[in-house]
Amino acid sequence: MAPYVALNGQKFKTPLYWTKLSKNKLFEIDLIRETKEKFKVIRDCLKVASDCQKSYVDLKRKDIEFQVGEKIFLKVSHWKKVLHFSRKGKLSMRFIGPYQVMERIGPVAYHLALSTKLDNIQNVFHVSMLRRYRSDPSHVISPVEIELQPNMTFSEEMVKILAREVKELRNKYLLGPY
Numbered sequence: 001m002a003p004y005v006a007l008n009g010q011k012f013k014t015p016l017y018w019t020k021l022s023k024n025k026l027f028e029i030d031l032i033r034e035t036k037e038k039f040k041v042i043r044d045c046l047k048v049a050s051d052c053q054k055s056y057v058d059l060k061r062k063d064i065e066f067q068v069g070e071k072i073f074l075k076v077s078h079w080k081k082v083l084h085f086s087r088k089g090k091l092s093m094r095f096i097g098p099y100q101v102m103e104r105i106g107p108v109a110y111h112l113a114l115s116t117k118l119d120n121i122q123n124v125f126h127v128s129m130l131r132r133y134r135s136d137p138s139h140v141i142s143p144v145e146i147e148l149q150p151n152m153t154f155s156e157e158m159v160k161i162l163a164r165e166v167k168e169l170r171n172k173y174l175l176g177p178y
Contacts, residue, residue: 064127066110071098071133074112074125098133 005011066072073095102111108127146154167174
């Protein structure tokens with residue numbers, strides 16, 4: 001049984017049942033009319049608030065389009081429970097890729113050239129799951145060649161200390177580059 005019935009021992013009376021409760025029909029009709037008017041006022045206020053919020057959101061909205069051959073990242077947050085991409089939990093990747101756009105299927109759908117690891121996933125995605133890939137050569141770190149000795153060890157050499165300062169934390173003094 002419903003919780004209201006268990007507490008009160010009777011069914012909940014909605015405005016539709018109010019005509020059966022009282023002998024004064026005029027009072028009941030006025031009460032129903034007032035309730036309907038209040039519903040209309042509440043609905044109108046919600047509509048105004050929704051339109052106001054929509055107007056603010058529409059100011060910042062941009063239609064995203066990708067060209068064929070362009071590289072993009074793919075959002076994987078929806079697949080976290082299905083597929084694992086190297087790490088689990090908080091440190092897992094949010095985007096994978098970059099992948100190349102093969103064709104534009106519709107105004108918001110794109111066909112991607114996925115790697116062989118993702119063969120079990122359909123290769124057509126909504127634009128909300130894609131992010132533009134901007135390549136920057138300064139982000140690529142060139143590996144430093146390390147000379148190994150015959151016993152498979154290497155020697156570390158300090159190149160230069162750029163700055164050194166003493167940092168005071170409560171009663172401790174820490175010396176080091178910050």
